[in-house]
Amino acid sequence: MNFILFIKQLLVCLRYLAKGDFQSECADLHGISQPTVSRIIGSVLLALDSELNNVKFPTTNEEIIKTKTKFFNIANFPGVIGAVDGTLVPILSPKEDEFAFVCRKGFHALNVQGVVDATLRFTNYVCKWPGSVHDSFIFRECRLYELLQNQPLGWLLGDSGYALKSFLMTPKNNPQTEAEEKYNRAHSQTRIVVERAFGVLKSRFRCLHKTGGCLPFAPHKCIKVISVAIKLHNWCIDKKIPLLASDCCQDPQDDAENDIEINIDRDGSQQRERLVQLFA
16 A cells, blocks of 8 residues: 555544544545545554554563552552443444443443553453443453452452452442541542543543544444554553643543442452551
């Protein structure tokens, strides 16, 4: 392929990801037709998705120690290997199973799960579930759940919409002691990195944010857009490309889905109590 043509196609796709404009506007800017823009976006997404392989969960001793240390430096919360949350990405009303994609906020969306480290880098993500699916269910069905269930690497931090597990620590609802209050503060200050990561992601790639409208594709292509955006986000972090904090998107839709602790298991409860005592 002609190098100049390749660069032009890459820029067309990146502009769409960054701006979320109508494809017709992108077409006018580059002097091509709207159907051509659509084809370019599809082909470049496939190329980027296969070329970028930079989303990796820490599994070696060196990676785990490094990850835990960076998390501990935030608010002295020990043993953390990631923060998990879900975010809603608006999409066009699908032709099939339309009702399943209507999220709790009343619009069509994909519910995207992300796990990030202390540097806002995504180490794991799942972006295949309709907007009506609960965060806790998505986590329970993902491969990372099985990995952490079988290997005691550390724990993730999640909000109270998740089920407490020995490998997933949630806040104490209605804390009664000073130690529980301190635990909750440290938990919140540490877990917030995942909310910030989603904010930065949607700021860099406005096509994922409601200010960019919605992704006007079939769900399978929307999934590809989200996957590529996450990988490009990690690439930006690796290359130290700055983003002003004031430019970050904050989505009220990403709050905890409920404040009721669900499915507390014995091992998780015991592990959390041990952590609480560290803050006494």
